[in-house]
Amino acid sequence: MKKFGYYEKLSLAARWFLPREEAQGVIEDYRDILMEVKGPEEAVKRFGTPVQAVLATADRKNIVIRHFMLVLFAVLSFLPVFLQIKGFYSFPAAIFAAVPLMILVFVWFGGGKSKEPGIPKGLAVSCGLLVLLLILLCGAMFYFSANPLHPYGRYMGACLEIIVPVSAMSGLMGIACAQLFGSRWKAAAILCVTTALASMCCLSLIHCMAPIADPVSAFRACSWKCVLVSLCGMAAAGMSLC
Amino acid sequence: MLKKDLIRLCMLHLLTGQDRYGYEMLELLHNAFPETQESAIYAVLRGLSKDKLTESYQGDTSAGPARKYYRITSQGKEEYERLLAQWRQLKAAVAELGVE
Numbered sequence: 001m002k003k004f005g006y007y008e009k010l011s012l013a014a015r016w017f018l019p020r021e022e023a024q025g026v027i028e029d030y031r032d033i034l035m036e037v038k039g040p041e042e043a044v045k046r047f048g049t050p051v052q053a054v055l056a057t058a059d060r061k062n063i064v065i066r067h068f069m070l071v072l073f074a075v076l077s078f079l080p081v082f083l084q085i086k087g088f089y090s091f092p093a094a095i096f097a098a099v100p101l102m103i104l105v106f107v108w109f110g111g112g113k114s115k116e117p118g119i120p121k122g123l124a125v126s127c128g129l130l131v132l133l134l135i136l137l138c139g140a141m142f143y144f145s146a147n148p149l150h151p152y153g154r155y156m157g158a159c160l161e162i163i164v165p166v167s168a169m170s171g172l173m174g175i176a177c178a179q180l181f182g183s184r185w186k187a188a189a190i191l192c193v194t195t196a197l198a199s200m201c202c203l204s205l206i207h208c209m210a211p212i213a214d215p216v217s218a219f220r221a222c223s224w225k226c227v228l229v230s231l232c233g234m235a236a237a238g239m240s241l242c
Numbered sequence: 243m244l245k246k247d248l249i250r251l252c253m254l255h256l257l258t259g260q261d262r263y264g265y266e267m268l269e270l271l272h273n274a275f276p277e278t279q280e281s282a283i284y285a286v287l288r289g290l291s292k293d294k295l296t297e298s299y300q301g302d303t304s305a306g307p308a309r310k311y312y313r314i315t316s317q318g319k320e321e322y323e324r325l326l327a328q329w330r331q332l333k334a335a336v337a338e339l340g341v342e
Contacts, residue, residue: 029288
């Protein structure tokens with residue numbers, strides 16, 4: 001209650017439960033109202049907890065739809081992880097989850113030009129790090145396909161196994177941030193999904209059971225696929241940041 | 243007539259006299275309906291705005307902090323008349339039963 005006051009909590013709750021424009025209206029109204037209230041304890045007594053205050057204005061049907069969408073985003077984000085757990089490293093299956101997820105994120109948070117002013121510092125840093133990770137991933141794939149006997153090559157698979165669930169989790173966090181702090185955060189979510197997809201592309205080749213006649217060429221082809229996936233993801237993220 | 247409609251009627255009635263700011267409305271309504279939480283009263287106030295029965299404007303800042311004032315619209319006046327007629331009907335029906 002001390003660090004996050006009643007108004008801040010109410011703002012977050014409004015952004016979580018209400019459509020963006022309605023949330024803004026409720027936040028502005030409560031800012032005026034809470035100026036007349038003595039403290040957070042009195043606010044809780046008079047309006048209920050911040051979540052209760054927001055829920056009083058919310059349309060139940062809308063809340064159900066919003067949460068259904070979040071569950072859908074979570075399922076699609078974690079589908080590659082589920083495949084990984086099952087040992088089914090399929091790049092087409094990962095695409096099957098990632099493409100609808102990206103389209104849904106775009107549609108849900110609005111694909112047009114954002115009305116919010118400026119790009120938050122946290123978002124810029126997150127996107128920068130994710131782009132760097134994608135470049136490193138593609139670079140490593142090219143390097144190890146050219147140097148298949150390099151001793152560090154064996155760690156590549158282990159790193160990718162970690163990157164997939166971390167990216168899925170981060171992607172979901174990006175979606176939550178887009179809901180709470182502004183639609184531009186969908187760019188971070190899209191980059192996370194792209195990272196998971198590129199990793200899955202490499203893992204599908206590493207765990208391929210079929211005999212590969214020319215592994216060097218196969219790895220090089222996979223590297224180009226990673227580059228293509230990364231470029232598509234970066235373009236979509238760039239559009240999200242506009 | 244539901245309690246929510248009764249609160250709507252009271253809000254519209256308060257606004258027919260003069261423009262008022264949100265907190266003032268909440269206080270007046272909470273005094274009349276003490277068992278109703280103020281967030282629920284605010285939800286009704288917001289509902290009136292959404293249904294275009296009231297409109298808001300930023301008040302003068304000379305007498306203190308900037309406040310959002312509400313005023314009744316022509317649609318709101320029609321709704322007020324409708325709710326008032328309903329309320330009078332209900333009151334008469336209840337009085338006929340001998341309830342005072």
